[in-house]
Amino acid sequence: AFRSGFSVVLPISRMKMFVPAELQLLLCGEMSPQWSRKELLQYTEPRFGYTRESKGFLNLIQVLLEMSGTERKCFLQFATGCSSLPPGGLANLSPRLTVVKKDVEGGPDMSLPSVNTCVHYLKLPEYSSKEILRQRLLQSTQEKGFHLN
16 A cells, blocks of 8 residues: 555656665655754845844854754754754754744743744744753753743
8 A cells, every 4th residue: 555655646666766875865854863053054044133244143053053963853852843954954954944043031041942833933042051051952952841931
């Protein structure tokens, strides 16, 4: 059943033009997410309280660069609902990852980031340091379940 359904979209005879790694990339996306500072700055949109020059936004970019492969997968799952990037990486993530300032009462350092995964919308408090941002972001990526905010 799977084979016949799949061949409606892509005839099996046409799959011979791909090597297995290419097929995996087409079907599953990039399983080990990679990104550069240039890509993060180019394909991540700061909005509503953040600009490309904001300390909080630049700290986020640095934290994302310093993440391990496993942490990147967890971040993507948290922010987009999928632990891998589409073929072509961040350039083909649609909609683009948008980062907005999350205003919190009582100081941002105790608050966690939150997301709207359907629109790839990261609501990030402006933490007092990059280290606190990293701690809170990684803590958020480990949370399981659905929470309204």
